[in-house]
Amino acid sequence: MDKDHLNERLKLLNFQLEQTNAADEAGREALQNLIQEIQALRDQPAEDSVPNYQAVLEKAQLALGHFQVSHPALALAINEAITALVNVGV
Numbered sequence: 001m002d003k004d005h006l007n008e009r010l011k012l013l014n015f016q017l018e019q020t021n022a023a024d025e026a027g028r029e030a031l032q033n034l035i036q037e038i039q040a041l042r043d044q045p046a047e048d049s050v051p052n053y054q055a056v057l058e059k060a061q062l063a064l065g066h067f068q069v070s071h072p073a074l075a076l077a078i079n080e081a082i083t084a085l086v087n088v089g090v
Contacts, residue, residue, distance in 0.1 A: 005084060006081075006084040006085065006087075006088050007042070009077075009080050009081045009083075009084040010038050010041065010042060010056070010081055010084075011042075012077055012080070012081075013034075013038065013060070013077045013078060013080070013081040014035060014038045014039065014042075016073065016074050016077040016078075017031050017034060017035050017038070017074070017077075018035065020067075020071055020074050026066065027066055027067065027070075030059070030062060030063045030066050030067075031063065033059050034056070034059045034060060034063050037052070037055055037056045037059050038056060040052065041053070041056055053085055053088065056081075056085065057082060057085045057086075060078050060081055060082050060085070061082060063078055064078045064079060064082065
């Protein structure tokens with residue numbers, strides 16, 4: 001899997017995150033943190049992005065645990081982004 005595919009997964013995840021309304025404060029905070037990490041990652045030049053993949057991966061894993069039951073479509077998008085990050089070598 002290449003970085004273009006990873007960027008597509010991150011775009012999809014970002015879209016899903018923006019469409020999600022978390023019911024609790026922890027969920028809203030997890031969403032905001034992940035959205036910010038993804039946007040920062042996407043705004044960086046490709047050669048500078050590698051170190052920040054780890055931060056996105058960690059926040060995505062936390063969000064996955066939080067939204068797995070309450071937002072299954074979002075959890076699927078998070079899981080796909082995690083898989084893409086792992087396949088890129090994070």
